[in-house]
Amino acid sequence: MSITKAVTPVSHDLGSFTVRRAVPSAECRMVGPFVFVDQFGPAQLDLGSGMDVRPHPHICLATVTWLFEGAIDHRDSLGTYSTIHPGTVNLMTAGKGIVHSERSPLDERKAGPRLYGMQTWLALPDGREEIDPAFEAVGDLPLVSDGGVEARIIMGGLWGETAKTTCYAETIYAEIVLAEGGKIPIEAEADERAVMLVGGEGSLDGQPLELYTLYVLKPGEAMTLRSDKGGRAMLLGGEAFPERRHVWWNFVASSRERIEQAKADWRDGRFGKVPGDEAEFIPLPEKPLTVSYP
Numbered sequence: 001m002s003i004t005k006a007v008t009p010v011s012h013d014l015g016s017f018t019v020r021r022a023v024p025s026a027e028c029r030m031v032g033p034f035v036f037v038d039q040f041g042p043a044q045l046d047l048g049s050g051m052d053v054r055p056h057p058h059i060c061l062a063t064v065t066w067l068f069e070g071a072i073d074h075r076d077s078l079g080t081y082s083t084i085h086p087g088t089v090n091l092m093t094a095g096k097g098i099v100h101s102e103r104s105p106l107d108e109r110k111a112g113p114r115l116y117g118m119q120t121w122l123a124l125p126d127g128r129e130e131i132d133p134a135f136e137a138v139g140d141l142p143l144v145s146d147g148g149v150e151a152r153i154i155m156g157g158l159w160g161e162t163a164k165t166t167c168y169a170e171t172i173y174a175e176i177v178l179a180e181g182g183k184i185p186i187e188a189e190a191d192e193r194a195v196m197l198v199g200g201e202g203s204l205d206g207q208p209l210e211l212y213t214l215y216v217l218k219p220g221e222a223m224t225l226r227s228d229k230g231g232r233a234m235l236l237g238g239e240a241f242p243e244r245r246h247v248w249w250n251f252v253a254s255s256r257e258r259i260e261q262a263k264a265d266w267r268d269g270r271f272g273k274v275p276g277d278e279a280e281f282i283p284l285p286e287k288p289l290t291v292s293y294p
Helices: 106-111 256-267
Strands: 003-007 010-013 018-023 034-044 052-058 061-070 072-076 081-084 089-093 098-103 114-123 134-138 143-145 149-155 171-178 182-186 192-200 214-217 223-227 231-238 246-248 251-253
Touching: 034 061, 034 192, 034 231, 052 251, 052 256, 061 072, 061 149, 061 171, 072 089, 081 134, 089 098, 089 149, 149 182, 171 182, 171 223, 223 231, 246 256, 251 256
Parallel strands: none
Antiparallel strands: 003 214, 010 018, 018 034, 034 114, 052 098, 061 089, 061 114, 072 081, 072 098, 089 134, 143 149, 149 171, 171 231, 182 223, 192 214, 192 231, 246 251
C-alpha cells in the first residue's frame, strides 16, 4: 500500500466558513516539520463581513499561509503589514516570540470575501527554536507544468525545481492542480510525506482520495497522483523530527516548561503589540482546541 495512514480532519464551523484540522491529532502529530495542518473554505462570506483573527502569540514555530482564493491582511509585532494573495506564500517565523493578526481586507469586505486555502505550522528544529522572529512574503515561486498538471512549489525542492522560501529544516510543500486526466509523480526522497485533496477528484496509485482527508504516504516509495475529472491537492512533508514537540494553543516547543512560560508571558502582557491592530487581542484560553497528544 502506498498510503500508511488516512487522517480525517476535525471540522470547526466558524459560522461563515469551516476550518478542517488534520494535524495535530491522535492519529498524526507531525509530518516532517509540519506540526499543524489546517484547510479552510471554499467559502463566500456575506457583503460587509470578513474574517477577523485578533492579535495572538506564537513561539518556536513558523506559520505558512497559502491561499487558493481571496486575500488576508497580515500584521505582526515586527511592524509587518502584508496582504496575502494566491500565488504568494507568507512565512512568519515566531522563534522566541511574535504576535500577529489576520483580517479580511476592506475591499474584500465590500465585495463579500472569498476564503479558500491552507494554514500550516512548521516546528523549528533543535537549536533554532529561539531564533529571532522574522517575516517574508515570496511570490516568485517555481511552477512545474506538464500537460494536464501545474504544480507550484511553495517550499523546498521538487521535480527539479527549488523555491526561494526559507526552510529551517528539510521541507517540501506544493500545490498541485490537475486537469482532466492529469497525473504527476510523487517523489520519494523526503523522510515523511502526505497528500491532501482540497478540491475536485483524485487518486493515488489508483486508490481514490476523499476530500480533505490527509493521506500519510509510505516512506521511500514512488507513486503517482492522478485526476480523471480535475482536482487540486497539497503535497507536504520533509525530514522526520526525532525529538518530541508539544503543542498548546498557539505555542509549539520541545519542552512543556517553555510553553508554560509563554502562557504566563501572554497572560501578563509581556509579548509585543501589533502596530495598526493594538486595540484587541485573543485572551489565553482555558481549554484550547489545539493541544499535544501522547
